[in-house]
Amino acid sequence: MSVTHGAHPGESLSAEEAAQLSPEEAMIAGAEADGIYIVHRRERFPIAGTKAEKRAERTIAAVFMVGFLAAVAFIVVFCGAVPFEWQLPGVGNQNYRFFTPLIGGLLGLSLACVGIGVILWAKWLLPEEEAVQDRHDGASDLTEQILVAGTLVSGYQDLGLARRSMLKTTLGLAGGALGLVPLVALVGAMIKKPNRGEGQSLFHTPFEPGMPIVYADGRRVGPGDLLPGGIATVFPGIPGGVKDPDAPTLLIRLKPGETVKARKGQENYHWGDYVAFSKICTHAGCPASLYEQKTGRLLCPCHQSQFDVLQDAKPVFGPATRSLPKLPLDVEMVDGRQYFVAKGDYPEAIGPSFWERP
Incomplete structure (x- = not known):
């Protein structure tokens, strides 16, 4: 679908008229009222539910799922699945050397997957659009506020979250797990009081009389x-x-x-x-x-x-x-x-x- 409009149609709309527009019409009218002209706008998949669209959804969902699994793996490693305490060579478990690379790599992978998934969503599923904008000053009146609200609703509808449950679920999983990472890292270490328990005292070190x-x-x-x-x-x-x-x-x-x-x-x-x-x-x-x-x-x-x-x-x-x-x-x-x-x-x-x- 290609869309072209005349000069500033939104400026002649009353608040009552603006309220009757569909979200996409409100978005287009609001953009032009604000000096933004949509030169070209086309749906990536004019017919919803095609095999090509499903394939794109599955690919993006897979990227989000990898981000979710990486974030969960970070939490598991951070909470003790991999030892982090130094051990004497040839005596103790030497897997501690993998702790820092693992948590760094897993966190980076999770962040990268969420970012890549969002970018692919925008490039593969959101409508293709070209627009130009005039510079302007001044506050927005009620009509423009209604048109902006329509723009936000139209943008949400373009995301297709209502009918793309797989993407919604995998994005929620990846974002939720990634959101737990700072909580685990920042709060987890404060659960146990640091000056209580073996190896946790702030007042003593392992040195003792006669210690080599x-x-x-x-x-x-x-x-x-x-x-x-x-x-x-x-x-x-x-x-x-x-x-x-x-x-x-x-x-x-x-x-x-x-x-x-x-x-x-x-x-x-x-x-x-x-x-x-x-x-x-x-x-x-x-x-x-x-x-x-x-x-x-x-x-x-x-x-x-x-x-x-x-x-x-x-x-x-x-x-x-x-x-x-x-x-x-x-x-x-x-x-x-x-x-x-x-x-x-x-x-x-x-x-x-x-x-x-x-």
């Missing part, structure tokens, strides 16, 4: 591993691997002649020329792991906080206001070789400030 200190691959750390001025990220040696995100620790070997001005009560936390601080920045929880040997400063790359190691990791620049917590160090002999162990846990909660921090 290891590298990420599980190897034990010894005093001879680092050169003066060296730094390494270490963890508590928990069987099966570290599961707590608050455990990463920076082990630093001072250069000759350097000494740390220790905080009160922490004078014996070092061992020889080694000191250890939490890697978690006290501002926003980023890894403060960039070390300048010449200045003795640890830098956080997120917001540029700097901590002076020789002042016991005191913040000297940036938004951080608290020193990095310090881990007490000791060594033990194993098969004639020294290895680091923790004297105990950090004396204070690590990471950013929170409402219950004393």
